[in-house]
Each structure stands twice: as C-alpha cells, then as structure tokens.
Amino acid sequence: LEGVESELARAERAIRLLDRAVPLNLPRERQRLGALFERGEAGEPAFEYARAAELEPWLAALALLERRVAGCGMLGELYAERARELWLEATLATKLGSPDFARSAAERYALDRAQQPAVDALVASWQRASERAESAELIAAEDRSHAQSLWSVLSARIGALGLPIRIEVRSELSSVAAAGDGFVALRAGARLTASRAQRIACHELFAHVLPRLEARREPLGIFRVGARAANDEEEGRALLIEKRAHWLDGTRRRELALRHWAAWAAREGAAFAEIVAFARDAGLGLDAALELALRAVRGGGLGRELVYIPAYLRLEAAFANEPALERYFERGRVALDALSRIAALEARDAEPINP
Secondary structure, three states, X not given: OOOHHHHHHHHHXXXXXXXXXXXXXXXXXHHHHHHHHHOOOOOOOOOXXXXXXXXXXXXXXXXXXXXXXXXXXXXXXXXXXXXXXXXXXXXXXXXXXXXXXXXXXHHHOOOOHHHHHHHHHHHHHXXXXXXXXXXXXXXXXXXXXXXXXXXXXXXXXXXXXXXXXXXXXXXXXXXXXXXXXXXXXXXXXXXXXXXXXXXXXXXXXXHHHHHHHHHOOOOOOHHHHOOOOHHHHHXXXXXXXXXXXXXXXXXXXXXHHHHHHXXXXXXXXXXXXHHHHHHHHOOOOHHHHHHHHHHHHHHHOOOHXXXXXXXXXXXXXXXXXXXXXXXXXXXXXXXXXXXXXXXXXXXXXXXXXXX
C-alpha cells in the first residue's frame, strides 16, 4: 500500500469538487436574478463553469487504484472505498452544468431510504422552529477592525488554541466559510450577525480544522485521506458540536431544514423560481431566498446539504449508545462504517511481536 495515501491526497487536491461547483459568473448571476425578482419577474440561472478536462487522467488513475488495493486487507478496502468516492467526485466535476449532473450527484450524496422517515420528521419539526430575536447589526466577515467579525472571532480562537492555520478571504466561496488542510476560508462580502460569526467559528474549528490537525500524528493514513462518507459525517458531527454549544437554536434549525428541502427540490428537478417562491413563503427575505436557491442548484443540483441531517441523526444515536466512538472523529476524517475496521487494524498493530 506504499504511496496510496499520497495519491489519494493528490487526487482530492486536484478534484476540489465544491470549489469547482461554484459558477464562474456567480456574482453577476446573483445580481441579475435579484433585479429580476425585485421587479416581480422570474428567472433561471445561466451559470458558467470552468472545464475540468484535466481531471480525465484522474478518473482512470482512481479506477485503477481502487482495483489495485481492494484486495489488500482491511486498510486496502478502506482506501479502495475512498478512491471510489473520489472517482465519483471527479466524475461530477466533469459534468458540472450538464443534464446528467443530478443523477451522478444522487450517487455521491445518496439518501438512505431506511433513514428517510426519521429525517423527514426532523426536517418538518425544524422547519417549524421559532427564530431567535437578535441584534440586526451585520458585520463584514473579513472586517479585522471589528471585534465581533468572523475574522476576529476565528483569529482569537486560533490564537488561544495555538493552531498552525491561516485565515483566507475568497470571493468565490458559495458558503460563508470553509475549512481545509491548514486554513479556514471566508467569503468576501458576507455580512453576519455576531452570534452567527461565533457559531461558524465553532463549527469550522472544532468539527473540521482540529480533526485534520490531529490526523497528522496518526500512524494510519486513513485518518488523513478520509474514509468513505467521512466528509458527510464530519458535517453531522459539526451540528452535534453546535448543539452542545447551544448554537443549534430555532434560527439555525430552520436554516438547515430549508437547505435540506431546497436541495431535495433541486434534485427532483424543481425550477429555480419554485425554490425561491417556497423560501419566500417560508418567511425568508428575497436576498436569503435567492441565496438558498442558488446554493441548491449549484452544479445542476449537487445536493450535498441532503447528507447533513441524516449524518447528524446517525452520529447522535451512535455516540449516545457508545460515547467512546466520538474519539475516533476527533482524531481525523473517519465515518461510522469504517470504525470497526480501523479498530481492528489498530488492535493488530498493537499486538506484541513474539521473539
């Protein structure tokens, strides 16, 4: 299995599905659609995406890697599963904006039918949650001079924890913030309340940044490259972390429920205007409704938001039944389905060598 970890890591850096799913002309389309809806007219996005022809070699390389390591014991299986997941993401990156995109996205961000009743019930409950009244002041995320901006909150926490990471400001982010290996990125121009900045800082640092830093010290490379579904369950654990920190209030629950519904509607082929209308009926202002719909239809219906609440429910139940499982998630990028194999690998490596 020599070299597999580095090859998977290079593939992930090359694919960058979420970055590629941000349209090249997103700011212009956001402005154009906003003007249309302000006038009472409906419109559909006309997104443009960068070509991803350079990923064609990665499709072949990942397919070959999957076949090569699949029979190499439990660690080989874990690497093969991750290679397959990255192959799906590379495939999606080459289909951005195409009619076939949503079908491929449904394979990568699949729904567990057995879990669906519980997910639907929670989404419906969260959608009815009451929003919390808070200060109306909005602060630019990148404002270094304001003590309650997202930049300042992150900077203070990073300093207090002594973390070796940097903060970047990017104009092309579709979300307000995103974490990667060694950095947290903020979307330029995003305006947040002080409480939302605190929540996002908690989410990004404790769910995403710290496990990646811990993984650097792990003997098993799967903690670094990620087990299959690790990125999805990392988002579920992030919601648990928010809940424990009392940030999963009514406002946040409604936001997550609406995102889930919008992602599902986009996957089912709903028109952009239908998603905007639903969001407006749910009480969102026009800007927020447009933002929700733009996120839902990115790429052609990515549907990544569909994994958040199911992952939250899985992890909440698993950790309640066996609290020690969460320690694996603190150590790196793992998923429930991989834990028994990781535990077996670590037990094998810990066995004494007979003389």
